[in-house]
Amino acid sequence: MSKQGLRDSSVPYIPLPQNLNQQNVIFSPVYYHRxxxxxxxxxxxxxxxxxxxxxxxxxxxxxxSDPILKLARIRLNHVGVNSSPKLTIDLSFSLTISVRNRDFFSLDYEKLVVSVGYRGKEFGVVNSEGGRVRARGRSYVNATLDLNGFEVVHDVIYLIEDWAKGVIPFDTTTKVNGVLGLCFLKIPLKAKVACEVSVNTRNQTIIRQDCHAQ
Structure with missing residues (x-):
């Protein structure tokens, strides 16, 4: 075949349109940030x-936490002062003490000790039986303190003056020592409350009481 024949049989050239949309693709490397x-x-x-x-x-x-003691009730049973042959005092109190356990475990106590005195001098002590206070619970303990013929050695003059006035201020102190049952651990706890009790000797009543924890 001649060169002229090859030229005639070739595909004609068609120019590309001028308004062809061009798309540019940009490849960027991927970086892994720490x-x-x-x-x-x-x-x-x-x-x-x-x-x-x-x-x-x-x-x-x-x-x-230590238990909370509170003097829930106190009642005067009898009070008297004897001047012959010696200056002695007869005194009887009935008390109800509230023991509150604030912990989430039971509290065991061996005894509850209540003492009474006059102007800082202790007259007598009474011990109540032990017990158990359930977790987050409260227990009431009754105690009676009797003093018969207790000889007053100190502050005799003050006692005579108070007796003549008809009002005698007494001091009461309540203490409890317990153990908190925490699994196999035994944690000792204690509490104490002191009260000042004013007694009317004429009508045998309590006219004022002021308590505070110690």
Whole structure:
């Protein structure tokens, strides 16, 4: 075949249109960023602080606390002063003491001690039997203190003056020692409440009482 024949049989050239939309594709490499170390440490610190705060709140909530003593009731049975042959005093009190357990475990106590005195001098002591106070519970203990013919050695003049006035101030102190039953642990607890009781010697009644925990 001649060159002229090859030229005639070739595909004619068609020019590309001028308004062809061109799309540019840009390839960018992918970078894997490491996590920020500062944020990681802050996150771990926040978690640790939260756990520590929760643990502290739990320990504070369950931490053993001493029981609360309260003189729920006091009644004067008898009071008298004898001047012959010696200056002696007869005194009888009936008391009801409230023992409140604030803990989440039971409280066992061996005895409850109640003492009465005058102007800082102790006259007598009475011990009640022991018992158990349930968790978050309250128990009432009755005690009677009797003094017959107790010789007054100190503050004789003050006692005579108070007797003449018709009002004698007495001091009462109530103490309890107990053990908190926490599984196999025995945690000692104690409480004390002091009261000032003013007694009317004429009508044999209590006219005022002021108590505070110690």
């Amino acid at each position: 996590p920020n170390q500062t944020n990681h440490y802050l996150r771990r610190g926040a978690i640790f602080a939260g756990v520590l705060l929760l643990l502290s709140a739990t320990l504070l909530f369950f931490y053993p």
